[in-house]
Amino acid sequence: MYPQQIHSYLQQFFKENNCQILNENDHFINVQLTIEMDKRIMNRPFYWKYQESTGAEPNPAQLTFITDTNKLDDDIKGEVIHFGSPRLSQLFQATNEMGSFVQMYEQVADNLGTKTILTPWLGVNYKITYFSDQTKEVLYSLGMNLMTGTLLEGFQESLSEMDLGVTRPENTFNLPYTIKPIRALERLDGVIENSIQQEDHKWAEEAKMRWQKDRNVLEYFYEGVEDRPECYEIEKEAMDQQYEARIKIEIINGGLFYLI
Amino acid sequence: MIIERSTEWKEGFIERLENREAWDNWTLYTMSYDVVKMNLITDFQGLQSPKYLPTLTPLAHQLEVAETVIERMNGKAILADEVGLGKTIEAGLILKEYLIRGLVKKALILVPASLTNQWIEELNQKFHIPAMQYRKNYDLNHCTIVVMSIDMAKRSPHKEKIYEQDYDLIIIDEAHKLKNHKTKNYEFVQNLKKKFCLLLTATPIQNNVFELFYLISLLKPGHLGNYESFQASFSASKHDVEQEEYLKELVNQVMVRNRRQDTGIEWTNRHVEIIPIDFTKEEKEVYDMISELPTVSPVFSDAFSMITLQREMCSSKEATCLTLTNMREKCIKPEDSSYIDEIIHKAMALEINSKAEKAYEIVSRANGKVIIFTEYRASQTYLQWYLHSKGITSVLFNGKLNKNKREWMKQLFKEKAQVLIATESGSEGINLQFCYHVINYDLPWNPMKLEQRIGRVHRLGQENDVHIYNLAIQNTIEDHILDLLYVKIGVFEKVVGELDDILSAFKKTI
Incomplete structure (x- = not known):
């Protein structure tokens, strides 16, 4: 992430969370946190507890973030923020927590009083992580038509071209879904699991071979030893944990979408 | 295959469907997806960590070490670069990589007490890894990345508390301190669960080849066979081995070692000489x-x-x-x-100390700061007095100094004094690139101590050629020490690899 990308990320993040930007340039940003945001990112629960119990005037923090130190000429003091900095990870985390579930309607221009029918969809973004002593991740964005059960891949990407809003436009009506969202979610989970089953799991085979090789080495060390010491067991356990192949399925976010 | 999944999202979704909670913001939803997509680790191979560390510029050999250890050594390795090439950076890169990839949640870093602060600073500042120093009564359940002195860790009740934890990565700095398998340190580490494990030492062999055997057996028991088969296969005795090419091959499967000259960085030269001295009658x-x-x-x-x-x-x-x-x-x-x-x-x-006179001669000829290493506190004090009588200012450095005093002495040496007189214990973890003359006033038995001493000045950041003077009095025990040092260097080079000059520019053949 380049400084410029981080800068616009911060701008957008604070704007969306109603935090007023007091002062900014292309390399720094000075922002007034709302009470809610202060509680979320400033990590000072005791302060807020005290404020609330005494009824004192709440005083959420003002922060200055420097996104590009190279351009810094004036005397600006603040937190340097770059990709990998703990603050940015925290904001990523906050973004995820506050952007997990949505319900969106495609916006339609008024078309001579004709009513437009909106079809309900469930969209879910999955992250699959493959673990052994190494890792790899894959992202799937799936959508399911709640009328027909049709499956769409790359759902999030297709949404990005649409004009979506949180309220249903005047001249539209939704079809009631025939597949319940929860049922659809289970079906999508099934789709993911199925595709995992059908993949080539060479990576897991390879991890198993590395594990076997290390096991043989260990056995060789204790060959002929009747009473094996505790450290033999510990070592064995460590190896099992190190090489054991696992797959983790996570849902990043998802929601209901009413589309034309 | 084990598949892990969580129902957390589903539960949250039901809350919204049943109107008990509000829906979230669409922009944040999109931003969140974009962030995940951008940070996605699409390949088992390769390093993610550099892009998370834009303020750190690792050297090519450091990145290569991190990659080799993770991809080819499965995260269990001895990092044995020569002194001053940045083993801490390499370990930091590996730890960071595992943290990013989610393979390490908890890590334990065992270091000599004098280096704990340095580790914490480096990990926090250079790597944004929230490492903390362990103190008595800390609850280890709440410490994810913890730095601890090994001397503390091996004692009760800390030892038991550590064994209760489930560490994914163990890093041990100055791992040559584990060379003796009969010590408490060794036993402690042996019983520690080592999923991923890094042992850091520039000098995996100090005195004899069995030290390397025990070090590797700690990391990967069986890799060199058991003691009997190791001894038999390589006809190993303390100061000799056979089949060394084969042994080297095995060692290199678990050890990475960069030498200054392979780093592609311009290093200043090292001039090493033995200065023979005659006693007075x-x-x-x-x-x-x-x-x-x-x-x-x-x-x-x-x-x-x-x-x-x-x-x-x-x-x-x-x-x-x-x-x-x-x-x-x-x-x-x-x-x-x-x-x-x-x-x-x-x-x-006696009115004359021939060696001290020689040292004085070198100091007065030297154009710049000089470090004198001695093995004895009494000689250290004497040398300070003697140099003072010749009008040369010096500061003393030893293992008893605490961190602040060490910094203060270093500062005094940099700004005020010409000479720093150090005992062995002072030679760990201080970096003195502004100085480029080292006098080994007394010779240690262990050649790696010489390497550690020289490493204080001949490291990244040194701008001048470094001069090393090894003082030895002829026809005394020091002749014998010199011979033995050559033998030990020979063993090291046979098994571990070439060493930079530490005794003299000309290698004796053994």
């Missing part, structure tokens, strides 16, 4: 009297104390007399005490 006389000790009386027959005395005599009369005085107190027979008295008397009457 009077000094020689005292030395000979010491060497006679075992024949004088059976109470002096202990070879160890005679060797100590001989070495001390090669250093200073002050060091010698301290030991002699202690010996005298233990004498019962009057003729024994009077022999000791005579040596003390003769020693104290």
